[in-house]
Each structure stands twice: as C-alpha cells, then as structure tokens.
Amino acid sequence: MQITPPYLMFLGDVPDQLAAKTAQGIVDWRPEWCVGQIRLPGCKADLRLPDMSIADAAAQGVKTLIVGVANAGGVLPDHWTDVIVAALNAGMDVASGLHTRLGSKPAIAETAARTGRSLFDVRHTDQSFATGKGHKRPGLRLLTVGTDCSVGKKYTALALEKDMRARGLDADFRATGQTGVFISGRGVAIDAVVADFISGAVEWISPDAAPTHWDLIEGQGSLYHPSFAGVSLGLLHGAQPDAVVICHEPTRTTMRGVKTPLPSIAEVIDLTLRCGRLTNPAIRAVGISVNTQALDEAAARTLLADLSTAHGLPATDPIRFGVASIVDRLLLEFPLPATVGA
Amino acid sequence: MQITPPYLMFLGDVPDQLAAKTAQGIVDWRPEWCVGQIRLPGCKADLRLPDMSIADAAAQGVKTLIVGVANAGGVLPDHWTDVIVAALNAGMDVASGLHTRLGSKPAIAETAARTGRSLFDVRHTDQSFATGKGHKRPGLRLLTVGTDCSVGKKYTALALEKDMRARGLDADFRATGQTGVFISGRGVAIDAVVADFISGAVEWISPDAAPTHWDLIEGQGSLYHPSFAGVSLGLLHGAQPDAVVICHEPTRTTMRGVKTPLPSIAEVIDLTLRCGRLTNPAIRAVGISVNTQALDEAAARTLLADLSTAHGLPATDPIRFGVASIVDRLLLEFPLPATVGA
Known part of the structure; x- marks a missing residue:
C-alpha cells in the first residue's frame, strides 16, 4: 500500500471534531502533505485547512483524496459517493479508513476501473505476506x-x-x-x-x-x-x-x-x-x-x-x-x- | 462451523498416501463417522474403507462429503467438481480443507444454493468473532x-x-x-x-x-x-x-x-x-x-x-x-x- 501525497482531506458531514480524529492526526504530523479540505453541508469538523473543490485541489496537484473520518459503524454513506467519484475522475487516488470498502459502491468501483486510479482501504489488507523468517535484518x-x-x-x-x-x-x-x-x-x-x-x-x-x-x-x-x-x-x-x-x-x-x-x-x-x-x-x-x-x-x-x-x-x-x-x-x-x- | 457426520471421504486422484494425511487422521480418530471412501481413477491413496458411490453413501445416511486431501498448492481440480456436485444433489453438505474455496467453482456454488446444502472451507473463516474478553469462564x-x-x-x-x-x-x-x-x-x-x-x-x-x-x-x-x-x-x-x-x-x-x-x-x-x-x-x-x-x-x-x-x-x-x-x-x-x- 503506497498512498501518494499531497492529500485533499474529505470530511463528509460528520457531526463533530472527534469524528475527524484520524484526519487531524494526518494534519498534525504531515501538514506539508495536506493541501485542503472538502466538506459537505452540515459538517461540524474543521481541520483549519483551505476549503476547496475537487477541481481546485486537482489544479494544485493533489494526488489522493483521504477519507479520514470515523462514522458510527464505519459505513460509507451513499451521499458521499459523488465527491469520491469526482476525485477519481479528476485523476486522484482515494484512500479510506472506513470499514465499508470503497469498491463496494458500484459507482466508485466502476469509476476507479475506468480511470485506472487506485482505491486504498486502510482497515483491510488483501495483500499476501510470507510467514515471518525470524533472521536478523540489516538496519x-x-x-x-x-x-x-x-x-x-x-x-x-x-x-x-x-x-x-x-x-x-x-x-x-x-x-x-x-x-x-x-x-x-x-x-x-x-x-x-x-x-x-x-x-x-x-x-x-x-x-x-x-x-x-x-x-x-x-x-x-x-x-x-x-x-x-x-x-x-x-x-x-x-x-x-x-x-x-x-x-x-x-x-x-x-x-x-x-x-x-x-x-x-x-x-x-x-x-x-x-x-x-x-x-x-x-x-x-x-x-x-x-x-x-x-x-x-x-x-x-x-x-x-x-x-x-x-x-x-x-x-x-x-x-x-x-x-x-x-x-x-x-x-x-x-x-x-x-x-x-x- | 458445524460439520455433520457420518462422512464419506473423497480422495480425488491424489498421487500418494501422504496426500490423504488429513483424511487418515479423521479415520484414525473417528472411525465410527467414516462410512466409506470415494476415489477417482488413478488415486493412489487408500483409507481401507469400503469404496462406494454417492448414491450408496446417501442410502447409508451419509450427511457430509469430506475433501480431506492435500494437493500441490491446495487447489481444487476441475475434474473433481462432478463428485462434489453429485454429493450436493444427493442431499449432503461438503467440507474441504483445500485452499481453493468450494464456492469458487460456479457449478458447486449454484448447486449448493439450489439444494440449500452447506459448503465448509475449513482453511478459511468468514465468521465474525468478538475480541477476547479475558474473564474466566466456568468449566x-x-x-x-x-x-x-x-x-x-x-x-x-x-x-x-x-x-x-x-x-x-x-x-x-x-x-x-x-x-x-x-x-x-x-x-x-x-x-x-x-x-x-x-x-x-x-x-x-x-x-x-x-x-x-x-x-x-x-x-x-x-x-x-x-x-x-x-x-x-x-x-x-x-x-x-x-x-x-x-x-x-x-x-x-x-x-x-x-x-x-x-x-x-x-x-x-x-x-x-x-x-x-x-x-x-x-x-x-x-x-x-x-x-x-x-x-x-x-x-x-x-x-x-x-x-x-x-x-x-x-x-x-x-x-x-x-x-x-x-x-x-x-x-x-x-x-x-x-x-x-x-
């Protein structure tokens, strides 16, 4: 999993600042990667980054839309799909920390396939690993x-x-x-x-x-x-x-x-x-x-x-x-x- | 996962006795559950159980066909599918220890859905568990x-x-x-x-x-x-x-x-x-x-x-x-x- 900065932070319409704890952690530790935020009407979280549209973010070179919020149940609401699809169409990858996989929404899966962009579900891993070898590595x-x-x-x-x-x-x-x-x-x-x-x-x-x-x-x-x-x-x-x-x-x-x-x-x-x-x-x-x-x-x-x-x-x-x-x-x-x- | 005995042991056409190690372990420890075996031409393993057809096994009350063999790579060969489909059609569940999931073969998935029988992939678990609680249980x-x-x-x-x-x-x-x-x-x-x-x-x-x-x-x-x-x-x-x-x-x-x-x-x-x-x-x-x-x-x-x-x-x-x-x-x-x- 290699997520490419810079990031646009998508906060949806979460009800409070605590729901954006993950996004805030990213801003705290990688301020230079966080170009702006995009919020839906009613959003009560604020990362104190410039609010910007998908088009503005793309023009500023954003590579990845980050869904760094926690919802009740970790689900991805249907009304967040449009922003994610627009980001893919604008050439961005999308990375999410929700339980719901991004690709479980047909519109998102189809757009990612068509545009060739990557979807990252950080809570899940489909990657195959070897079992541990136990011998000492250099470094x-x-x-x-x-x-x-x-x-x-x-x-x-x-x-x-x-x-x-x-x-x-x-x-x-x-x-x-x-x-x-x-x-x-x-x-x-x-x-x-x-x-x-x-x-x-x-x-x-x-x-x-x-x-x-x-x-x-x-x-x-x-x-x-x-x-x-x-x-x-x-x-x-x-x-x-x-x-x-x-x-x-x-x-x-x-x-x-x-x-x-x-x-x-x-x-x-x-x-x-x-x-x-x-x-x-x-x-x-x-x-x-x-x-x-x-x-x-x-x-x-x-x-x-x-x-x-x-x-x-x-x-x-x-x-x-x-x-x-x-x-x-x-x-x-x-x-x-x-x-x-x- | 609740696999119902008695069992019919399916050995496919594995090349040696070692490939049937799992099946042999079942026969060793639960001989009373193992009614018979079914083998394809060329099979080199033998559990010393009566060879029987799916129809015979069903008539003797077998509830589950067990795929208890290890293949190179743990795959399910296409030419094993017919036996598995026949078992489902005869009213049996099927349980497999292969890496390949039984349901990944369309004929098996469709037959199981149509007959309402269960497929068990013992190497995989789709079950949700709670995290451990740590408090002492009775017993x-x-x-x-x-x-x-x-x-x-x-x-x-x-x-x-x-x-x-x-x-x-x-x-x-x-x-x-x-x-x-x-x-x-x-x-x-x-x-x-x-x-x-x-x-x-x-x-x-x-x-x-x-x-x-x-x-x-x-x-x-x-x-x-x-x-x-x-x-x-x-x-x-x-x-x-x-x-x-x-x-x-x-x-x-x-x-x-x-x-x-x-x-x-x-x-x-x-x-x-x-x-x-x-x-x-x-x-x-x-x-x-x-x-x-x-x-x-x-x-x-x-x-x-x-x-x-x-x-x-x-x-x-x-x-x-x-x-x-x-x-x-x-x-x-x-x-x-x-x-x-x-």
Missing part, C-alpha cells in the same frame, strides 16, 4: 511498546522520527495502524492481517535497510492485554527491535475494554526483553514515554523523575517535554559513525 | 502447548479425550486447526482468523461449560516460534487453561521452517505459565508428551524417565505408552466430586 529498529492499548505508541514513534530527523539522522516512522498508514503513506494495519502472517507482515513493513538507518516502528496493544497480546507478540518478533520505548498512561487501573489490571512498567520491560530476545538477542529498553495529560506540570515532573530513577531510563511526556532525552540515550547506546548525523 | 480447560510446530499437540489432546472418556469423564476435544475441525465436526482454524480476534475466537471455540467439564484444546505453534508465536499467545490467553501439557520432539535442533534453535522444555513451561497467568492465575503444567518415534524403546523409556525426574511431571509418548499417567496427574491436581467419573 536499526526501535519499537514502541505499551502497558496498554491507546497509550501513545504512535505519537511517541512519530515524535522520535521528528526529533531524529531534525538532528540529521536517517529515520523513518513505520506504520502498523490505520492513522499511521495515512501519515506515512505506507504500511499495514497489522491487526487486520491473518494471524499466521503477523510477524511476516512486520518483516515486510520494516525491510532490510542501511546499517545506520533507524526504523521507528509503531507498536500495537500490549503483551499484557488479554484481547490483543498475540498481535503485540507477533509484532515484537517481526520488528526484531534493537531498542524499545515503553509507553504508559499513569491514571489507568484496568486495561482498555477489559477488567484485567494494568501491568507495571517493570513487568512490561521484563517480558518484552525476554520475548524480544528470540529474534534480537541484543534488544534493550532506551526510554519511557508517559501521557501525563491528567496531571499538572509539577506532578508530571515528579512522576517522570521517579520513573527515570526506578528504571534507570529517561522518562518523558513527548507532548509536554519532547523526546530529546530518549534520542540522547539512543545515540549513547547505539553510537553512529562520526560521518552520520549532526 | 475446566487443558491446552497442549509445544516446543515447536508439528510436535503432537493435536494427537495429545485427542489421546487425552479418548482416555478421559474411557474413564467416564466429561471431556471434549476442541479443534483449532484444519484436521482437528474435521475430527470434531466443529472449531476454527485459528491461524486463519484476523489477528485482532485470535483470543476472541478461542473463547468462542471453548465456551462456558459445567464446572466438572474438561475442554481439551488443541494448541498451535510455539511461544518460541518466530513466525507463529503471536497465534500461540492469543490462543493461550483465549483458552485460559487450568492445565497445560508440553509437547516435544527430542531430535529437532531448530524450529520448523526457520533457523531459530529449539527452546528447552523448561523454558516453554516457564514462559507458558508466566503468560498464561494473565487470564488464569491458577494455570499449571500437568505433563510432558514426547514424540519418541526416532528412538528405540529403551532409549525412549530412558528419555521419558529423565524428563519426568527433571520436571517433576509425568512424561510419556502418547502413541507408544498412552496418556494414562497424565490423566492420573490431572485428576490428582483437579479432583472431581465422587459422583463424577469412574
């Missing part, structure tokens, strides 16, 4: 892992990419979830892959690279989540990370959607390193990333200092305090030749 | 786990079912792989499920049961296999076993299909119990099942005695020596009320 890899789902694994990997690129390092975010695929234009929603191919798909997502190249791989779920730990373990084995960053939300007491208690950070580090050694014996933890949104700044600083002392690792909130401390540690642990970077 | 559960793939996990679970039923215990084999689904008439090929639903599918396979009922759940892969460990972990969490039996093949040095060294039995026990505690804190190991085919009987007995001493568990080869020692241990660890069993 350096960092994986974000979590004490739970939805604790900032994607955000942390993207923040690391931004900081490392600003230092002149060769680093790529690698997406394993829907929003991440839109942000990087590439990747696979790993939870949609057939179970036998989880680690094989991750090997495909993060292929052989130069010895000083860092892939920053978006983690999913948690080894301690009773619904999704299989995905997390397959992802860990396929990613064969040299380094892991543990992501955490300090106010949660039970795992998302179930009654299982949250594991400790120490437990997550220990099990991650133990299982990760199967495909990378040198795996090590390099930082802790905490979402401190629920705490005031003083409490956040105290918590991070305590975590840092307890685990001997830099601990930060990427939104509040940035990830420089983790990148510093990464470069200490994995020194690059003097010719690389700043 | 007792045993899971076979492995140091590797293909070390006797299905065979061991079936041998336990047979021994326990012979003692008057309430025990059901629960299939998580293709052959197992044919043998039990029910289940899901867990490696074909979408990754997000592995543990949820296992919760469906082994639902709430009576407090003294044992589900004997077929394990898959290994927590130490770099290709498939995600499947094994999701299966462990969904099965939430009270008891595990570790299955092993003593002459292997690397994991099946990859270069990863085989883990020790001690490592497998330790990681299985550690991860399994997430959904069943009382999980314990009750036995070791070894495929000693490559050893002579004296060497096999010595190995099993050594393993038993080293791990403090009964160790046996289910084919050579039966599984009574493991069932004895199971009943010691989980004593049933005096009214149950022998």
Whole structure:
C-alpha cells in the first residue's frame, strides 16, 4: 500500500471534531502533505485547512483524496459517493479508513476501473505476506511498546522520527495502524492481517535497510492485554527491535475494554526483553514515554523523575517535554559513525 | 462451523498416501463417522474403507462429503467438481480443507444454493468473532502447548479425550486447526482468523461449560516460534487453561521452517505459565508428551524417565505408552466430586 501525497482531506458531514480524529492526526504530523479540505453541508469538523473543490485541489496537484473520518459503524454513506467519484475522475487516488470498502459502491468501483486510479482501504489488507523468517535484518529498529492499548505508541514513534530527523539522522516512522498508514503513506494495519502472517507482515513493513538507518516502528496493544497480546507478540518478533520505548498512561487501573489490571512498567520491560530476545538477542529498553495529560506540570515532573530513577531510563511526556532525552540515550547506546548525523 | 457426520471421504486422484494425511487422521480418530471412501481413477491413496458411490453413501445416511486431501498448492481440480456436485444433489453438505474455496467453482456454488446444502472451507473463516474478553469462564480447560510446530499437540489432546472418556469423564476435544475441525465436526482454524480476534475466537471455540467439564484444546505453534508465536499467545490467553501439557520432539535442533534453535522444555513451561497467568492465575503444567518415534524403546523409556525426574511431571509418548499417567496427574491436581467419573 503506497498512498501518494499531497492529500485533499474529505470530511463528509460528520457531526463533530472527534469524528475527524484520524484526519487531524494526518494534519498534525504531515501538514506539508495536506493541501485542503472538502466538506459537505452540515459538517461540524474543521481541520483549519483551505476549503476547496475537487477541481481546485486537482489544479494544485493533489494526488489522493483521504477519507479520514470515523462514522458510527464505519459505513460509507451513499451521499458521499459523488465527491469520491469526482476525485477519481479528476485523476486522484482515494484512500479510506472506513470499514465499508470503497469498491463496494458500484459507482466508485466502476469509476476507479475506468480511470485506472487506485482505491486504498486502510482497515483491510488483501495483500499476501510470507510467514515471518525470524533472521536478523540489516538496519536499526526501535519499537514502541505499551502497558496498554491507546497509550501513545504512535505519537511517541512519530515524535522520535521528528526529533531524529531534525538532528540529521536517517529515520523513518513505520506504520502498523490505520492513522499511521495515512501519515506515512505506507504500511499495514497489522491487526487486520491473518494471524499466521503477523510477524511476516512486520518483516515486510520494516525491510532490510542501511546499517545506520533507524526504523521507528509503531507498536500495537500490549503483551499484557488479554484481547490483543498475540498481535503485540507477533509484532515484537517481526520488528526484531534493537531498542524499545515503553509507553504508559499513569491514571489507568484496568486495561482498555477489559477488567484485567494494568501491568507495571517493570513487568512490561521484563517480558518484552525476554520475548524480544528470540529474534534480537541484543534488544534493550532506551526510554519511557508517559501521557501525563491528567496531571499538572509539577506532578508530571515528579512522576517522570521517579520513573527515570526506578528504571534507570529517561522518562518523558513527548507532548509536554519532547523526546530529546530518549534520542540522547539512543545515540549513547547505539553510537553512529562520526560521518552520520549532526 | 458445524460439520455433520457420518462422512464419506473423497480422495480425488491424489498421487500418494501422504496426500490423504488429513483424511487418515479423521479415520484414525473417528472411525465410527467414516462410512466409506470415494476415489477417482488413478488415486493412489487408500483409507481401507469400503469404496462406494454417492448414491450408496446417501442410502447409508451419509450427511457430509469430506475433501480431506492435500494437493500441490491446495487447489481444487476441475475434474473433481462432478463428485462434489453429485454429493450436493444427493442431499449432503461438503467440507474441504483445500485452499481453493468450494464456492469458487460456479457449478458447486449454484448447486449448493439450489439444494440449500452447506459448503465448509475449513482453511478459511468468514465468521465474525468478538475480541477476547479475558474473564474466566466456568468449566475446566487443558491446552497442549509445544516446543515447536508439528510436535503432537493435536494427537495429545485427542489421546487425552479418548482416555478421559474411557474413564467416564466429561471431556471434549476442541479443534483449532484444519484436521482437528474435521475430527470434531466443529472449531476454527485459528491461524486463519484476523489477528485482532485470535483470543476472541478461542473463547468462542471453548465456551462456558459445567464446572466438572474438561475442554481439551488443541494448541498451535510455539511461544518460541518466530513466525507463529503471536497465534500461540492469543490462543493461550483465549483458552485460559487450568492445565497445560508440553509437547516435544527430542531430535529437532531448530524450529520448523526457520533457523531459530529449539527452546528447552523448561523454558516453554516457564514462559507458558508466566503468560498464561494473565487470564488464569491458577494455570499449571500437568505433563510432558514426547514424540519418541526416532528412538528405540529403551532409549525412549530412558528419555521419558529423565524428563519426568527433571520436571517433576509425568512424561510419556502418547502413541507408544498412552496418556494414562497424565490423566492420573490431572485428576490428582483437579479432583472431581465422587459422583463424577469412574
């Protein structure tokens, strides 16, 4: 799946800003790719991009219309079809994060076939993968892992990419979830892959690279989540990370959607390193990333200092305090030749 | 998926006995369900069942035609279609373990639709599952786990079912792989499920049961296999076993299909119990099942005695020596009320 920027963001007529969370994530992380937005009457979301027609967007060189909104049930309403068909007729590809496949609407399928444009359903994957091979690939890899789902694994990997690129390092975010695929234009929603191919798909997502190249791989779920730990373990084995960053939300007491208690950070580090050694014996933890949104700044600083002392690792909130401390540690642990970077 | 016995075994014109391995497994474990076989000219496999026509089988009450053979590439040859169509017309369902879906042949799809019979593609699952919930279900559960793939996990679970039923215990084999689904008439090929639903599918396979009922759940892969460990972990969490039996093949040095060294039995026990505690804190190991085919009987007995001493568990080869020692241990660890069993 290779989605080509720049993007025109289609918001339909969703009822609130939250429904455009995926689209907002794309704008936050790839503002240079987001040329404009197109909305239907009644739309209550706003990405603060120029509103433009399909024709205007095409004239400005837009390559892909992005349907980056979440509807109740993830369906594609019939009255959104005209905009999508117009985009295809104007020479754009279309990429959607809805459950309904774009091609299930005959008008969309026929227009795509006639114009030769591509339809991307990011929540689905029809791609065939090999099973995981498990042997170490060249290049350096960092994986974000979590004490739970939805604790900032994607955000942390993207923040690391931004900081490392600003230092002149060769680093790529690698997406394993829907929003991440839109942000990087590439990747696979790993939870949609057939179970036998989880680690094989991750090997495909993060292929052989130069010895000083860092892939920053978006983690999913948690080894301690009773619904999704299989995905997390397959992802860990396929990613064969040299380094892991543990992501955490300090106010949660039970795992998302179930009654299982949250594991400790120490437990997550220990099990991650133990299982990760199967495909990378040198795996090590390099930082802790905490979402401190629920705490005031003083409490956040105290918590991070305590975590840092307890685990001997830099601990930060990427939104509040940035990830420089983790990148510093990464470069200490994995020194690059003097010719690389700043 | 509920496949109704009795079965007529269709072998096509496969070139050797090995290609009928799945069919042979069904005959071995469910001889009472297998009324006959039907073969095309040139078939080199033989299940030693009466050869019979579709009409004869229908007259004898056969409910399902089983396509339990493996072809190169798992395709369904065109010249097999006539037999399948005739079975549907005679009122039978058809179940296949091939990669090619039965319904992809128009003649088969049309006949099934017209006659109202069911087509089962055991390698595929179109069923929707919930995500795993993780809370403990009533009933007792045993899971076979492995140091590797293909070390006797299905065979061991079936041998336990047979021994326990012979003692008057309430025990059901629960299939998580293709052959197992044919043998039990029910289940899901867990490696074909979408990754997000592995543990949820296992919760469906082994639902709430009576407090003294044992589900004997077929394990898959290994927590130490770099290709498939995600499947094994999701299966462990969904099965939430009270008891595990570790299955092993003593002459292997690397994991099946990859270069990863085989883990020790001690490592497998330790990681299985550690991860399994997430959904069943009382999980314990009750036995070791070894495929000693490559050893002579004296060497096999010595190995099993050594393993038993080293791990403090009964160790046996289910084919050579039966599984009574493991069932004895199971009943010691989980004593049933005096009214149950022998």
